[in-house]
Amino acid sequence: MDHVTNAGDAGFVVDLPHFSGPLDLLLSLIRDEKVDIYDIPVARICQQFIERMHSLKLNEAAEYLEMAARLLRIKAQMLLPRPDGEEAWEDPRAELVRRLLEYQQMREVVDVLERLGEDRRNRFARAYVPVALTPAVQAPLSLSLAELLGAVDRVLRHVQRPDVHDVISRPIDVDGFIEVVRAVIALRAIARFRDVVPPGSEPWEVLSGLLALLELARRGELRLRQPRPFASVEIKREFAGEAA
Amino acid sequence: MNSLAKLLEAALFASPRPIPTDELAALDAEASPAAVQAALDELREHYDVDGHAVELVDAGGGWQILTRPEYTEAIERAQMALRPRRLSPAALETLAIIAYRQPIGRADIEEIRGVDVGSVIKSLHERGLIDVVGRSEALGRPLLYGTTGAFLEQFALRHLEELPRTDELAVALRAREPETLEQVIHHDEVS
Amino acid sequence: MNSLAKLLEAALFASPRPIPTDELAALDAEASPAAVQAALDELREHYDVDGHAVELVDAGGGWQILTRPEYTEAIERAQMALRPRRLSPAALETLAIIAYRQPIGRADIEEIRGVDVGSVIKSLHERGLIDVVGRSEALGRPLLYGTTGAFLEQFALRHLEELPRTDELAVALRAREPETLEQVIHHDEVS
Numbered sequence: 001m002d003h004v005t006n007a008g009d010a011g012f013v014v015d016l017p018h019f020s021g022p023l024d025l026l027l028s029l030i031r032d033e034k035v036d037i038y039d040i041p042v043a044r045i046c047q048q049f050i051e052r053m054h055s056l057k058l059n060e061a062a063e064y065l066e067m068a069a070r071l072l073r074i075k076a077q078m079l080l081p082r083p084d085g086e087e088a089w090e091d092p093r094a095e096l097v098r099r100l101l102e103y104q105q106m107r108e109v110v111d112v113l114e115r116l117g118e119d120r121r122n123r124f125a126r127a128y129v130p131v132a133l134t135p136a137v138q139a140p141l142s143l144s145l146a147e148l149l150g151a152v153d154r155v156l157r158h159v160q161r162p163d164v165h166d167v168i169s170r171p172i173d174v175d176g177f178i179e180v181v182r183a184v185i186a187l188r189a190i191a192r193f194r195d196v197v198p199p200g201s202e203p204w205e206v207l208s209g210l211l212a213l214l215e216l217a218r219r220g221e222l223r224l225r226q227p228r229p230f231a232s233v234e235i236k237r238e239f240a241g242e243a244a
Numbered sequence: 245m246n247s248l249a250k251l252l253e254a255a256l257f258a259s260p261r262p263i264p265t266d267e268l269a270a271l272d273a274e275a276s277p278a279a280v281q282a283a284l285d286e287l288r289e290h291y292d293v294d295g296h297a298v299e300l301v302d303a304g305g306g307w308q309i310l311t312r313p314e315y316t317e318a319i320e321r322a323q324m325a326l327r328p329r330r331l332s333p334a335a336l337e338t339l340a341i342i343a344y345r346q347p348i349g350r351a352d353i354e355e356i357r358g359v360d361v362g363s364v365i366k367s368l369h370e371r372g373l374i375d376v377v378g379r380s381e382a383l384g385r386p387l388l389y390g391t392t393g394a395f396l397e398q399f400a401l402r403h404l405e406e407l408p409r410t411d412e413l414a415v416a417l418r419a420r421e422p423e424t425l426e427q428v429i430h431h432d433e434v435s
Numbered sequence: 436m437n438s439l440a441k442l443l444e445a446a447l448f449a450s451p452r453p454i455p456t457d458e459l460a461a462l463d464a465e466a467s468p469a470a471v472q473a474a475l476d477e478l479r480e481h482y483d484v485d486g487h488a489v490e491l492v493d494a495g496g497g498w499q500i501l502t503r504p505e506y507t508e509a510i511e512r513a514q515m516a517l518r519p520r521r522l523s524p525a526a527l528e529t530l531a532i533i534a535y536r537q538p539i540g541r542a543d544i545e546e547i548r549g550v551d552v553g554s555v556i557k558s559l560h561e562r563g564l565i566d567v568v569g570r571s572e573a574l575g576r577p578l579l580y581g582t583t584g585a586f587l588e589q590f591a592l593r594h595l596e597e598l599p600r601t602d603e604l605a606v607a608l609r610a611r612e613p614e615t616l617e618q619v620i621h622h623d624e625v626s
Contacts, residue, residue, distance in 0.1 A: 148590060155532055
């Protein structure tokens with residue numbers, strides 16, 4: 001049996017064979033103390049819960065800590081003065097009671113499953129499977145292309161799309177912007193980025209403009225300069241590049 | 245034994261899995277459903293009356309020949325076959341919740357059990373006892389789990405309805421708790 | 436049948452391999468070799484005289500209970516006639532991913548589906564719909580899967596290119612390569 005499980009944020013949780021969680025521990029306290037589940041003496045049960053956590057070395061387990069905190073909160077709420085009129089008061093224990101009952105119900109099902117499973121475990125099915133029969137054991141498959149495409153569709157709906165698809169809504173036009181940049185620097189000795197990409201441009205235009213500038217700088221047709229961080233980029237025609 | 249009973253015996257013997265009645269009927273196109281049932285009864289009676297070490301069991305979604313429990317210990321001691329490992333209490337609790345609430349997502353299971361169930365779900369899935377049956381429409385579209393045929397087989401259930409209904413359990417959620425309506429509806433679905 | 440014969444029946448039924456006579460003797464410390472032999476004879480005779488569909492055979496280095504040869508054909512025929520099975524949604528989705536992204540490793544499939552696909556891959560492989568087509572150069576050299584001829588046959592496709600490809604399919608099911616500039620531009624042209 002797995003007594004040690006790595007439970008996410010809780011770190012290393014020692015799953016004691018007798019308690020499979022805080023609700024289990026709480027239920028066993030309620031049974032030991034013979035108290036009415038609909039009228040839990042929260043202060044007493046809370047104190048015992050914390051004591052058992054310490055003695056079982058469950059202090060580090062987030063799930064048990066969370067339950068201890070919940071019990072303390074309910075205890076505090078019970079101490080608050082109740083407003084006049086019975087119907088206005090909502091028992092702070094109600095939610096906990098509901099969860100405990102639900103959990104206990106499930107434990108009963110576990111008992112049933114345990115009994116059934118144990119009974120089945122004690123019987124063996126025929127273990128020897130003739131090799132020659134193995135391939136024929138598979139029943140024919142009922143599967144149409146429509147079903148496969150349906151599955152493709154489900155995968156598509158659930159797959160996380162790479163971010164690039166969400167950012168860019170229009171085709172990037174690097175070649176087009178190369179022409180724009182060439183036109184701009186043909187007119188001006190020094191141009192600014194906003195001359196190529198006017199303010200208010202769409203993201204695809206900004207990206208296309210930037211890629212066009214980088215591409216032309218690589219080809220040596222222009223030089224890019226940024227005087228200070230975050231300053232507007234200066235675009236300067238490169239005469240040597242043009243000559244080459 | 246009549247010839248149909250023998251044919252069924254051969255088929256059941258050759259299969260490591262339970263075989264549903266209608267698939268057994270496919271063995272002999274001439275045989276009526278009543279004849280198949282009669283042959284199954286004859287086979288079962290034969291194993292019982294003749295004192296065989298095996299018996300015919302209707303469980304796990306179909307018919308299966310299984311050894312009787314009294315021989316298990318000797319067989320395991322002689323290491324001729326091994327019983328499957330027992331499931332941990334954590335795994336059983338998680339299975340119980342999935343069996344009754346399927347389709348159900350991980351968060352809802354954790355709400356009921358009060359602990360993280362990620363690793364338990366993984367191991368139940370690896371053992372083929374549960375499978376992903378869909379996705380919730382809730383935020384993040386979490387996966388929904390349900391039990392499998394192997395689950396029925398492992399607990400020798402003919403179908404899920406053989407599990408006790410929640411209102412048959414000793415602890416019934418009483419009217420005091422808020423989700424009465426939902427609970428009633430759920431009872432209905434299971435029964 | 437005497438109790439030793441029954442114990443032998445249970446053990447032979449439950450064992451995945453033939454068991455030699457001396458190992459069978461280990462089942463019951465009290466039993467003499469002669470008693471074990473006598474019990475085996477009784478079991479064999481019982482199967483023969485009572486007209487069971489199975490027989491006790493001494494072959495392959497030990498004793499085995501096997502179905503009689505005359506039923507082999509009927510069993511195989513029946514298995515072919517079994518009600519066609521459907522693939523689970525989990526298996527279908529995994530198959531779809533492999534079909535469109537092959538060759539693909541298990542880790543990549545799991546990244547898309549968000550769940551363990553070990554058992555699903557195993558069953559698709561057993562069904563002959565996918566096969567190992569190579570190994571990745573990635574760490575651990577994981578196996579890469581692709582679809583088979585049986586896959587094409589199942590969908591009556593002549594070749595993989597006949598699988599419908601919409602633009603959306605092409606984008607979302609594309610292998611996630613490092614996001615280079617070309618990649619950005621190329622993705623975009625597709626949409």
